[in-house]
Amino acid sequence: MTGTILLALGAFLASAVEAVEALTIVLGVGVVRGWRSTLIGVGVALLVLALLIAVLGPALGHVPIDGLRLVIGALLLVFGLQWLRKAILRASGYKALHDEDEAFREERERAAAAGADERGGVDWYAFTVAFKGVLLEGLEVVFIVIAFGAAQGRFDVAIAGAAVAVALVAVVGVLVRKPLERVPENTIKYTVGVMLTSFGCFWAAEGAGVAWPGDELSLLGVVGFVWLLSYGLVRLLRRQRLATVTAGAGA
């Protein structure tokens, strides 16, 4: 039960944050180049992503669970550490915070500067940018949904978490028609980094033969450990950065 709730939450948050980024790209292109070709690009990308889940999901169901957890857990752990590393660097000031407003402005400028490329009634610039944007952001969602669904044996929960998040962002995006800069994206990314790392650590160790004390309940312990660890590292790096800046100003 604990694992399922965390799984749904993880899939929801990871998908929400990627959907917010995809929405910024789609809006940036759509408002400048028009909606028809942009939405065709979005539709084709969503079709490819759905196809990936439909093909890979059931196929992984035939792989023995221990081997699956080892491989998926290891991949998720490495992938999650990458997210967490970036989130810690952002939170401590070593990396610029992700700014949807800025990304939206840049996307609009690029779309306006690009020349006309219309063939067969389709604006290929708008199609390609929307397709690539949704596909690339969506690949992370697909990776997480497949990993979560396969390792926990609950594709239904992982897909539902992701689908609710994507639908929610799409509806809000259609209503407000501007980037969702009020979504605390950096905090969500940090949380997702903690969850991906924790799930990866839990499943990879289980796949390697470990019996966690308390079984699934220890997942909460792993999440707490990774959270405390990352919080400590953020504090440490903030202090280090401040000391370097102060020393640089005094020199």
Added chain:
Amino acid sequence: MRRLRAFGRFWWDFVVGDDWLVAATVGVGLALTGLLTALGVDAWWLLPVVVALALAASLRRATRATTL
């Protein structure tokens, strides 16, 4: 061949990212966990320790390389 390399590069960047040493450390940690488990030790504690070390070391490398 170039497309195949680009495809491989994309997936490498997608999963492993900026610091391959993190992936290597996780690999070694998992191998050790498997070895200890095979020897009869329930090494559930090992991977969290490896995660802590890998993350701290990676951040140290990243912040050393950063010019403020």
